[in-house]
Amino acid sequence: MEGFKTTVFTKRIVAFNESFVPLGTNCKNGRPIAVIWHEAICGRKKEDIISSFDTFFKYFRDVPLITLWLDNCSAQNKNWCLMTYLVHIINSSESATQTIELYFFEPEHTFMSADSFHHQVELSLSRHGKVYDFSDFENAVGATCSGKTVVKSMQHEDFAVWPSCVSNYKLNKFVNRPYLNDLVYIKAERGKDTLLYRLCYDEYCPLQELDFMTKKGAEKAKSPPIFRTAPRGICSAKKQDIITKLLPLMPENRKRFWLDLPESDVPDLCVSDDIPS
Numbered sequence: 001m002e003g004f005k006t007t008v009f010t011k012r013i014v015a016f017n018e019s020f021v022p023l024g025t026n027c028k029n030g031r032p033i034a035v036i037w038h039e040a041i042c043g044r045k046k047e048d049i050i051s052s053f054d055t056f057f058k059y060f061r062d063v064p065l066i067t068l069w070l071d072n073c074s075a076q077n078k079n080w081c082l083m084t085y086l087v088h089i090i091n092s093s094e095s096a097t098q099t100i101e102l103y104f105f106e107p108e109h110t111f112m113s114a115d116s117f118h119h120q121v122e123l124s125l126s127r128h129g130k131v132y133d134f135s136d137f138e139n140a141v142g143a144t145c146s147g148k149t150v151v152k153s154m155q156h157e158d159f160a161v162w163p164s165c166v167s168n169y170k171l172n173k174f175v176n177r178p179y180l181n182d183l184v185y186i187k188a189e190r191g192k193d194t195l196l197y198r199l200c201y202d203e204y205c206p207l208q209e210l211d212f213m214t215k216k217g218a219e220k221a222k223s224p225p226i227f228r229t230a231p232r233g234i235c236s237a238k239k240q241d242i243i244t245k246l247l248p249l250m251p252e253n254r255k256r257f258w259l260d261l262p263e264s265d266v267p268d269l270c271v272s273d274d275i276p277s
Contacts, residue, residue: 007246010242015137016037018049018053019035020056020068031145034121034141037155040234041231042228043266044269045274047081047159050162052154055152061096061097063097064098065097065099065100066097066100067100068101070103078180080164080166084164084165086100086186087218088162089188098190101185101187102186103184104183117144123144127140136254138153156228157227157228160226165218194209195209233262235266235268238268239261243258
């Protein structure tokens, strides 16, 4: 695009890429899964991230055992909303999965398979050249790994308001109360309203039961969630700034995406966090 200064100093919309990347190179299901969306569709709150997990688990709905290694991020991967969701999906009729295992990397680890994949996305974006709209971004992500990447482009109706059904009363009844920050392994098994966990990486360490919901809470956890009925949108000032400064520099066949972006009174995720639920 021409007009270097104009393009550099004009805010963009934020794009999200929640990646599920297989370990090694000879996995049976060895294709990376990239779940993507942008801030006009939905934000990056914990329930939004969990909706990307939901897309992943339903994609592999016939796999009996799913094992994930996750970054040790308390805000994104260690919260009671995600624990509640695990009970939901492992007991859902939409999936035949029998067991889900989550392993958490040690803090300050240096490398994950996802890091390599994200580098491949960066290279693909560079090769793609000018990324004018979200379809260009989607195509660039899909071209990674020799075109073997599965891209799931989320719409607003794919996002749900996932509840947290944790009971502090039940947690406080533990002799040694478990804290999510200390958990290194979590296991969900079909037919159970509780989870199993470990506090150390020793596989011979006995599993402990995480009974964190009341009976009523477990029923709510397993109930169908409420899905979003409208996109999040972006603030009008940001959209107008893009239309005024960047659209004149774009091909005609890329302008419609920007003109059709929904507007609403929401924070600009370039500079602010989203409004808590």
